[in-house]
Amino acid sequence: MTRTQIGTRMLVATAAALAFTMFAPAQTTAAQKPKIDIMLMTKPDPPKMGDNTFEVMLKGADGKPIADADVSVMFFMAAMPAMKMPEMKNTVALKHVKDGTYAGTGKVMMAGTWDATVMVKRGGRDVASKKFPVTAK
Helix, strand or coil, X not given: CCHHHHHHHHHHXXXXXHHHHHHCCCCCCCCCCCCEEEEXXXXXXXXXXXXXXXXXXXXXXXXXXXXXXXXXXXXXXXXXXXXXXXXXXXXXXXXXXXXXXXXXEEEEXXXXXXXXXXXEEECCEEEEEEEEEEEEC
């Protein structure tokens, strides 16, 4: 095969690949999750050691409140071996109150900085989550 023939075949292959990419339908995967805006609030703010009220507001990509989700907040603090403290976790289930607002009461086990992860499920499937730093007094 001559250089000209190789060059021609490469040009044809490149043009075909480009045409396929330009005209192929956009592919979506099940792993893509719809955009959900998640806001976390605590009462009191900042939270204190012991019982606190947690509120989460959910809005869809269209800006409308989401009222049909299962929402929970998981609090996590890493282990502190120097203080001989194991890692700590606590999950608080929230119930829909109104207009995309979910609320519930749960304990913060000690003062300090926690990772609070809001987890949102719809139809039994995870659809969104967001992590917030929370410092309890």
